[in-house]
Amino acid sequence: MLLFVLAAVAVIVVVRWVAARTGLPAAALLPLIGIVYALLPGPNIGLDPDLVLMIVLPPLLYSAALDSSLLDIRRNLRIVVSLSVLLVLLTGVLVGIGFHLFVAGATLAAGIAVGAAIAPPDPVAALAVGRRVNLPPKMVTIIQGEGLLNDATALTMLSVAVAAAVGGEFSFPSAVAQFVLAAVGGVAVGAAVAWLVRLARPFTADPLLSNAISLATPFVAYLLGEELHVSGVLAVVIAGLIVGHKTPQLTSGAARLQTSAVWRLVDFLLEGFVFLLIGQQLPEVVKGLRQYDRSTIVIAVAVSVGVVLLLRPAWLVMTQSLPRSLHTRLGGISEQDAPDEPGSARRIERADRNARRLTSREVVALSWSGTRGVISLAAIFTLPLTTNSGAPFPDRDLLLFCTFVVVLVTLVGQGLTFAPLVRMLGLRANETDQARVRNEARSAAVEAALARLDEVAAVEPDSAVAVNTTRTQLLARLARYRGRLDLLEQSGSSELPTSPEYEAALRVRRTAIDAQREELVRWRDSGRLPDEELRVLERELDHEELLLPRRASS
Template identity: 35%
Template sequence: MFELIVGMFLAILALHWLADRLGLPPAVALLAGGGALAFVPGLPSIAINPELVLVIFLPPLLMDGAWFTALALFRRHLIGILALAVGAVVFTTAVVAVVAHLLLPGLPWAACVALGAIVSPPDAVSARAVLQRVKLPRRLSTLLEGESLLNDASGLVLFRFAVATVLTGSFSLGAAVTSFFVLVIGGIAVGGAIAAVWVKVLPRLGDDYLKIAASTLVCWASYLAGELVHVSGVIAVVTTGLVCGWYQHVVFSASVRMRGVAFWQVMVFLLEASVFILIGLSLRGVLERVGGLSVVIDRMALPVLAIIAAVTVARFVWLFGSDAVLAALRGLGIRTRAPLGPRAATVMSWAGMRGVVTLAVALTLPQAMPGRDLMLVTAFAVILVTVLVQGTTLGLVIRAAGLREDPASHPPLDLAEAEAAMLQAQYEAVEKLAYAEDGSLRHPRLLDRFRRRATISASYDGTDEQRREDIDAHYGVILAAVAAGRAELVRLHRAIQIDDETLHDLEHDLDLEELGAIAAKA
């Protein structure tokens, strides 16, 4: 098994490189590559423990999305996010249930609802994997990221109630709604409590590595704590991530942030890529469970295709319908959020990729569930079609839509104004410390340096484009100087004129300078 895991990571590197060369979203190459690897002769069959998959992969990937979410934008668009994360999931579940029952009248309604709940929530991992490579207006990216953080909770609750109804034969709408709110509110409470402990304890951990380890483990602590007290672990993780992401700017030092972010990004990259490889590798097991590809084509092709169509159309109907309601309310003089518009609604509708949660939930279906084989095949087919088709064409759809950033969504200060305010604050701080108690100037060069930076930034009257060109040119020179300095250090080290310690110390200074220049140039 260990050899298989190492081989999987090597395959991830190769497939990711291939995706970059071909200009494909990495998720597409990883999913297709995993599917191909599943049928390599001699490769052992991969048996995924669905509960373990959710526990291992979901918390850190949700945490990553929540950590870097702009909380102010999240709050501003919360109603729209909930309309997608709850409303769209419930609506899609209902549409899929109706279509499944029409095609398969012998399938109980509760089983049809369970199928709808499996395929209805777009996946946080799939959305992130695709959206990282496309540029969207701030409002749309906030809606999609927020939806992907919260909709898993809606789908999981619907699924559990549907399965319980099938197995027990009883259902109470009031109990379901009450339970949903308990799960959500309880998840928020647990996540907030875990985050509060993190904020209080982290500054007291002296070592940087302890702080990074604690920040890494907090996502699993939050998820497991939520599940332990029978509330939503998903909501708990999202709440923890939002709070920790908000406070990390005051509890992290620069060194912790640099090291921690680097470690976290590599870990998330491997986990995210592993998800798609595992989905692809599970194809063989799914086909073996249902009797082979011929059985799928002969007996399941029509309902599976119909459900894929229902999932896709339901999202379009919900988004365009919601937009029409907003437009009608504004026409009646009721102040609401501005409608997305047909082009933005089309992009949002096409961005509903499914992924690991859909497959993992499908694999937890009890053996006694009617239509279990059909549900497994449908879950995999929905993932395959949405990731391979929508994932590869979403960039084209966005470019064809020609979306532009809404000026009203911009913060009060633009980048240049914010930088000027920051430099002025730095100058004022240096000015207070530059003089000794007797009034003599102790740090004239520092004072002159920060005064010059603040004056230049505040008085710059060029366009944003000219400013960007000047910045690129300025820091391009710095990066060239850093490269020349590093080359000289390596030359001196190779000529045995400096020792390893000197090389590492001076190289660290160059690395910090290079990181600062790259960040300023980005």
């Protein structure tokens, strides 16, 4: 087992390296490698749905929620709810009806079960590609928000469908009540867990304790939600959104840096293992197909893939055709409420871009971003083997195969073509606008610091020298930020303008840091500097280098 884990890590690292140099998404390459491995002789790793739902899903959802914006999701709440709740429910129902009408012997409940499993997109592949091609922030928010909330909808729908298939009874009022209870309860549990994390604030100053609490939070939220028979998935998401929103007030800078690095590593390894695991399920999902004739398999796959691929664009086009009054953004800033201060007009303009309906190019991109992933497979593998009467669960092997095909088609097909599609559509974030916002915020922060220094100087006369030194440094920084803003204001393009002088300054600063590192290592190698002291001084230089922007005008 250890050898398999090490081999998997090696494959994940190599694929990540290849993906970075070719532009191909790792999320699409890894399942193909998993399929190749599954076809080779030797042991294979089966998918344990309980392991995925309890161990893999909570940290991945929590990490994604931490990196999401609660305010941006609220601004785009209408379309996020439309995709993560209404579209998921409609997908499940239409797949169920399709199975009932066109697949010989299939029941409506079994069809809705597979529909619920394949309904929720897994945004990992789409987001990885979208960030690499610099997809506009609104599009990233919609894909991210949809992926955070749709699993709770799908898993609740699946449990209702399975109960109907196993017991042979279905009550629409009962199903609606169960769904509402699971959703409301999940939100309440997530908020409660976030409140408990806030109570643990005295412990979060220590980076190690902060990491331990952060890693434990998604599992606490999920287990508490499941124990109370509400949506543990939604509890994890809500806890992550609230904690991520409150992180600047809850943790120290050192804790945030370390926690962010830990979660990036967790995401990298878990996502890699998950996508490898998807491909290795091929033998399991095809072994039970001998009992079905070819036409039945083809029809079932066509219904599953067809609904998934066609319903999403149709839904987006339909919802974007609603009256403009229904596209009003929840919350945000309006022109009459905006303060009369520099930059407020641009903030109104950015808010208006969030409020407007999607363009045709954005609809096309969102239509092609619905990649399915391991959650779909984990969900369908939870189907019981038998019903309450002892009979085999209807068409279980066929449902497994249909889910696998949908995951493979969307993950590989859409995953590999999403980046070229986005480039062809010309969808890119306005880099100049993003850089302008950052430098406006930096300038405002420095101005707040200068005002605070005046207060300190007034009440602490003995700190005059320190105040003047710090003020000089801050004024130099403010002049630099304002210089960047002037450069950005003069740019008439969405691409970041270049500044040869500033780029040269960055190169000089990086060269100076490299020279310091080399000298410290020479001191260590000559025996004049202990390794422990070297690591302390290296961290100082690492933090100094981290402060340098990656691009000159950003």
